[in-house]
Amino acid sequence: MAGTKNTLNSGREALPPERATISQLDTIRVAAMLGVFFHHLWKTVIPAPQTPLQDFLNPGFEGMAGSVILFNIISGFLLSLPHLGPDRRPPMSYGTFLKKRFLRIVPPYYIALIIFTIVNILHFGFPLLPASIMLIEHLTFVNSLDYSNMLSNFSHFWYLGLLAQFYLLFPLILRFFIWLGPRPAAISIMVVCWGSWQVLAWFIPENQQFPGFAENLMHFNLPGRLPEFAVGMWLASLWRTSAQSDGWKILDRPFLIFAGASALFFAAATPFHSVLELPLLHIYYVAPSVVFFLILFFWSASARTGELRAVKAFATQTYAVYIVHHPLFSFVGVMPSTVAHTVPNFLLLSALLLPLCYVGAVVLGKISDFAAEKIF
Numbered sequence: 001m002a003g004t005k006n007t008l009n010s011g012r013e014a015l016p017p018e019r020a021t022i023s024q025l026d027t028i029r030v031a032a033m034l035g036v037f038f039h040h041l042w043k044t045v046i047p048a049p050q051t052p053l054q055d056f057l058n059p060g061f062e063g064m065a066g067s068v069i070l071f072n073i074i075s076g077f078l079l080s081l082p083h084l085g086p087d088r089r090p091p092m093s094y095g096t097f098l099k100k101r102f103l104r105i106v107p108p109y110y111i112a113l114i115i116f117t118i119v120n121i122l123h124f125g126f127p128l129l130p131a132s133i134m135l136i137e138h139l140t141f142v143n144s145l146d147y148s149n150m151l152s153n154f155s156h157f158w159y160l161g162l163l164a165q166f167y168l169l170f171p172l173i174l175r176f177f178i179w180l181g182p183r184p185a186a187i188s189i190m191v192v193c194w195g196s197w198q199v200l201a202w203f204i205p206e207n208q209q210f211p212g213f214a215e216n217l218m219h220f221n222l223p224g225r226l227p228e229f230a231v232g233m234w235l236a237s238l239w240r241t242s243a244q245s246d247g248w249k250i251l252d253r254p255f256l257i258f259a260g261a262s263a264l265f266f267a268a269a270t271p272f273h274s275v276l277e278l279p280l281l282h283i284y285y286v287a288p289s290v291v292f293f294l295i296l297f298f299w300s301a302s303a304r305t306g307e308l309r310a311v312k313a314f315a316t317q318t319y320a321v322y323i324v325h326h327p328l329f330s331f332v333g334v335m336p337s338t339v340a341h342t343v344p345n346f347l348l349l350s351a352l353l354l355p356l357c358y359v360g361a362v363v364l365g366k367i368s369d370f371a372a373e374k375i376f
Helices: 024-045 052-084 094-124 130-139 148-151 155-180 182-203 213-219 226-238 241-250 253-275 280-298 300-306 309-315 318-331 343-375
Strands: none
Touching: 024 052, 024 280, 024 300, 024 318, 024 343, 052 226, 052 280, 052 343, 094 130, 094 155, 094 318, 094 343, 130 148, 130 155, 130 241, 148 155, 148 213, 148 318, 155 182, 155 226, 155 241, 155 318, 182 213, 182 226, 182 253, 226 253, 226 280, 226 309, 253 280, 280 300, 300 309, 309 318
16 A cells, blocks of 8 residues: 555644645644653652752653643644645545544554553563553553553553543534534633533542543543544644744734633642642643744744754654654663663663664564555
8 A cells, every 4th residue: 555654653734735745844843742741751750859959850751741632633723634734625524534543653653552561561571461462452442441451561552542532523623623613612622621521520529549640531532532632633723825924913802812811720720739639730731832832833933944854854754753662761771760860860861762762663564564565
C-alpha cells in the first residue's frame, strides 16, 4: 500500500495539499515531544527535589506535563481544518474516517506493545498473566480506564487510549460544531466537560487505595480532555489561506477574549498552584498551553524553524518517539530507585537517551511500514 508508507508512523495528521505549508505546526510538535520527554525523564531522575537547584528547576519540568495538551490542540485543529476551515468539505463517512485514523496509529503501537511486553516478561520477570491482561487492555485501547496501568512503564500509553476515544467520537463532535457553530460548540464543550468533572470531584468519595481515583480517571480520558481538542477545532474554523501573513488578525474577538482569560486565570492562580486540585489544576495547565500554542502558531520565527530539515525530521517521528521513550528509560535501567537523583545526571541522561529514543522511533517506523505493506 504505497500511500501508507511514511504516514502511519509520521506523527503528522494528513493535510490538504494547499495547507501543507503550516510549518509552525512542526515546531509546536517538536516542542511538545521534547516537553513530554524532559518531563518524564525529570520525574524519573528527580522524583522529589532535594536541593535548592532542583527546587528551582522543578516547577518548569512539572509544567512540561502540559505538553500533551499541545498535541491535543494540534489534533483537533488538523482533523477539523478541511471541514471547518475555508474549504468546508463535507464530513467523510464514519467508517472511512475510523479506517484512516486507526490505520495511522495502530501498526507502530501494536508492534511496540508486543515487543515491550516480551521484554518486560524476559527482562523484569513480569508475570505472564498480568502482562497478558495489560497487553489486551492496550490492544483494545481501554488501558486508560485501568488506573493500575499508571504504575507501569506503559503508563504513558494512556494517551493512545485517549486518542482512540477522540477518534471514535470525532465525526459526531464535528457535526456538533457544524450544527451549533464552532464558537458556541467549543465553549459549551468546555463548560459541560469541565463542569461535570468538578461535580464528580465533589460527589465521588476518595478511594483509599487510589486517592483521587475518579478525578484522575477523568484526567486521562474523555470527556475531561475533550476541551483541549475543541480549542484546536475552534481555531481551525478561524484559519484562512492568508493567515501566515495576517497573523493574529485571523482571530476574532471571542477567541482573543478566551486567550486573554486563559492568561489571566493562569496568572491569578499561580500563587495558589500548590493547593489546586483537579479539575482546576488541569485547567491551570491548559491555560498557559493554549497561550504558548498561539504564540508559536503565529510567531514568524516558529514557521521558519519548522522548515529546518532537522526539525522536520524529528517532527515526523514524534508519534514513534512518544511510544518508545518511557519503556526505553526502564529497559536501560533508568528508574527512580536506581539512578542518582542529581541535575548533572539528568543532563547526561538527556544527552544519551534523546538520540536513543529517536533511533528507536526510526526503527519502529521501518518495522511498522514493512508490516503495514505486508498486511494491507
